[in-house]
Amino acid sequence: MQPRIPRQSAGEQGGRWPDGTDLDDRFSAELASAVSGARRRAVRDGDRQIDTAHLLHSLLECDAEARALLADGPRVARVLGYLVQRSIGYGLRWQGTVEDSGAVPVVTGVAGFSPPAAAAMEDACARAERRGVARAGGVDLLAALVADPRTRAVEVLARAAVEPHTVLARVEGHFESAP
Numbered sequence: 001m002q003p004r005i006p007r008q009s010a011g012e013q014g015g016r017w018p019d020g021t022d023l024d025d026r027f028s029a030e031l032a033s034a035v036s037g038a039r040r041r042a043v044r045d046g047d048r049q050i051d052t053a054h055l056l057h058s059l060l061e062c063d064a065e066a067r068a069l070l071a072d073g074p075r076v077a078r079v080l081g082y083l084v085q086r087s088i089g090y091g092l093r094w095q096g097t098v099e100d101s102g103a104v105p106v107v108t109g110v111a112g113f114s115p116p117a118a119a120a121m122e123d124a125c126a127r128a129e130r131r132g133v134a135r136a137g138g139v140d141l142l143a144a145l146v147a148d149p150r151t152r153a154v155e156v157l158a159r160a161a162v163e164p165h166t167v168l169a170r171v172e173g174h175f176e177s178a179p
Helices: 029-045 052-062 064-070 073-087 115-130 138-147 152-159 164-177
Strands: none
Touching: 029 052, 029 138, 052 064, 052 073, 052 115, 052 138, 052 152, 064 073, 064 138, 064 164, 073 152, 115 138, 138 152, 138 164, 152 164
């Protein structure tokens, strides 16, 4: 059976984002690694698209700064536990369905991403741009993932007793205190 998501990294999707920008120009190395990991995870799980839970899982594995801003050690372990269980129990109801939070308009032209995941990627880039940074990083993506309360990523966080508003406040405080 052929995988539904092409076996390629985010940077190899034609090399371009829907606006024509090179992906390498928009993502830090950590974020590019997280997106590639999310793609591999989605293919391995037999999912149709990369969703926000795939992005959250890979982000927490790849980016120590995002992981530190998410929560304390035990809560991060609990979040990762839920994410790992996705393919063996928790999250099975998601298989064969496309994530659509309904909170954002459908983003077209981002092959392989659910609409909320594509919107989160765009939001991460916009957050970096507003800060005057050329490339979005993992913390930008973390903020974007917790900003939409009706995504799979936020559902996982809620089950692990991680409050998305608290995470967003930590991220914003982190950027305010950064030089």
